[in-house]
Amino acid sequence: xxxxxxxxxxxxxxxxxxxxxxxxxxxxxxxxxxxxxxxxxxxxxxxxxxxxxxxxxxxxxxxxxxxxxxxxxxxxxxxxxxxxxxxxxxxxxxxxxxxxxxxxxxxxxxxxx
Amino acid sequence: xxxxxxxxxxxxxxxxxxxxxxxxxxxxxxxxxxxxxxxxxxxxxxxxxxxxxxxxxxxxxxxxxxxxxxxxxxxxxxxxxxxxxxxxxxxxxxxxxxxxxxxxxxxxxxxxxx
Numbered sequence: 001x002x003x004x005x006x007x008x009x010x011x012x013x014x015x016x017x018x019x020x021x022x023x024x025x026x027x028x029x030x031x032x033x034x035x036x037x038x039x040x041x042x043x044x045x046x047x048x049x050x051x052x053x054x055x056x057x058x059x060x061x062x063x064x065x066x067x068x069x070x071x072x073x074x075x076x077x078x079x080x081x082x083x084x085x086x087x088x089x090x091x092x093x094x095x096x097x098x099x100x101x102x103x104x105x106x107x108x109x110x111x112x113x
Numbered sequence: 114x115x116x117x118x119x120x121x122x123x124x125x126x127x128x129x130x131x132x133x134x135x136x137x138x139x140x141x142x143x144x145x146x147x148x149x150x151x152x153x154x155x156x157x158x159x160x161x162x163x164x165x166x167x168x169x170x171x172x173x174x175x176x177x178x179x180x181x182x183x184x185x186x187x188x189x190x191x192x193x194x195x196x197x198x199x200x201x202x203x204x205x206x207x208x209x210x211x212x213x214x215x216x217x218x219x220x221x222x223x224x225x226x227x
Binding site for chain 2: 033035040041042043044045047048086088098099100101102103104105106
């Protein structure tokens with residue numbers, strides 16, 4: 001099956017710093033999503049981004065599908081950004097699909113005040 | 114409702130006991146997924162429903178696991194004769210048929226088998 005690798009595995013920041021999280025995947029994808037899992041375990045969908053660039057406040061994401069990677073940018077980090085960030089993909093190249101996701105191992109982000 | 118609701122939030126089961134985990138998706142969401150998340154790992158796919166039809170159950174780890182969604186809304190994941198390795202967080206997610214909207218996950222049920 002498709003392989004999803006996230007880096008770095010752990011990241012410690014001081015409040016206000018910027019960071020870049022990376023997701024590499026081994027095959028073409030129909031669907032790529034970034035999630036944030038907060039310390040209470042809730043998974044929040046950040047971006048649906050199989051290609052291109054999107055921005056939402058201090059967060060932005062870019063997926064270069066042809067090179068099989070995606071980046072999540074966090075600017076001016078806050079303590080509430082702490083948690084685990086997951087990249088998840090659905091393999092495919094434009095065929096029928098329904099959203100079955102394969103998750104990476106995640107990046108654990110800790111933001112200190 | 115406004116979000117995906119799962120119950121119970123926590124469940125402790127004795128080994129060999131049967132358990133039932135409930136998922137109430139967002140109203141109108143056609144697609145429903147169950148995932149299993151072991152400690153320190155990313156979620157892993159268990160099964161998928163489109164309305165009441167279970168279209169993919171390839172991720173169910175054994176025949177002790179069974180899921181249903183009889184009326185295309187609420188879904189139940191049942192685990193028979195629980196084993197210690199079943200201890201995990203079980204997550205439910207729903208989405209509109211148009212996946213451009215992405216997933217909405219519930220808060221999960223943390224199952225501990227003792």
